[in-house]
Amino acid sequence: MSARAVTKSAPVLVAGPPGGDDAVVHLTSSFDRIVPPIGVTALLLFDRPIPEPADTIRTALSRALAHYRPVAGRLAADADADGKLLRIEGAAGVPFVAASASYALADVTVPLLGGLAARYPGRLCRHADPLLLVQVTVFACGGFAVAATWNHVLTDGEGMAQFLGAVGELARGASPAPSVTPLRADDGSLLGLPPTIVAAQKQGGSSMLRMNLALLDVTVPAGLIGRVRAEFDAAGLGGPCTAFEAVAAVLWRCRTRAAVVSVSDEAPVTLLFAANMRRLAGARPGYYGNCAVLQPLTSTRGAVANGAAADVLRMIRRAKERIPDLLAPGGTTTEQGAVALTYSTLVVSSWRNLGFEAADFGGGRPARVTWHWHGEGTTVPSCVVCPPGTDGDNGGVSVTSLFVRPEHAKAFLAELAAMSPWKL
Structure with a gap:
């Protein structure tokens, strides 16, 4: 054995x-x-x-x-x-x-x-x-x-x-029944997505391709996250940013610099990030059906790879601010149309604040929560920003990723290391 x-x-x-x-x-x-x-x-x-x-x-x-x-x-x-x-x-x-x-x-x-x-x-x-x-x-x-x-x-x-x-x-044995009463069927209380958004999201999901990508477990250092957030705040680009926004900006910038290398700086690159719509759609307490969308953000390779982290973060913030528009009847924008899932596309999901980190089967909360993919090859470059373990985010934010080809993994890790607090 x-x-x-x-x-x-x-x-x-x-x-x-x-x-x-x-x-x-x-x-x-x-x-x-x-x-x-x-x-x-x-x-x-x-x-x-x-x-x-x-x-x-x-x-x-x-x-x-x-x-x-x-x-x-x-x-x-x-x-x-x-x-x-x-x-x-x-x-x-x-x-x-x-x-x-x-x-x-x-x-x-x-x-x-x-x-x-x-x-x-x-x-x-x-x-x-x-x-x-x-x-x-x-x-x-x-x-x-x-x-x-x-x-x-x-x-x-x-x-x-x-x-x-x-x-x-x-x-x-905390209670004879779950403390949250579950609800799976949509009783009509959920706001619906317009047909244009449904069609675009479904078309994007059907365009998935096989890609040979490297599974990487990385940590975005707490010091780097703090400096990106401070740079964003100092530039007066909006209200205080979240750790997820900072991590997404760092990952997109580093990956674009390291992996999207065979195109010009004018070529489009796209970030898709999962948006939890429960509050906006009016989901009732206990609802455990699907209630999320992928919000697209398209820019150029040059703007993402060569821009400051705070500028990339500002793009993400603006895309987040447009999320409520997804529920507007007939409302859509060019960016919210179908997105082809290619190697120039990055999908980022955040599992922070979903509740995985609070699960307790009798010995306390998990020391670590992570994600794993089992597919034969991967359909799209993607990663999950993991919630903090029992030691919090003291060392940084953990990210499990399948978003670079094996030949680009070393370059990506080098880009992440180069974005040290004094090199922003």
């Missing part, structure tokens, strides 16, 4: 208690309709042991599914809409894998992340596939990992964080 082995049990199907309501959930929301059926994995790493992690979490998962029955369902085409819409039906169950690692949590590196999660068999999720896969891995040190891999059509990051939070509450 390898010194870095993970031993997995055969998956067992976890379902909620029998006799529950298996009502069909029709995915008619415009936010559900724009999401491609891709698998997403959230990895929560815990350094404090709990008794029998796999058994404890499997039992809590079953109890949670009594309240979140659609999570145990399967997708089907809506016959009344010629297959153009989907529904969730039944409660067949969630495959659960118990695993053990021969190494300690402190030894986890990027190449080892893949062994900590269950995966879908194909590049895209099929209708017959489970909507959620769960793996719990116990490390040699007593720490453990909880990996949730889900079909994005089921929910977005905030919805999955809400579900895992409920599993944690039940694992701790």
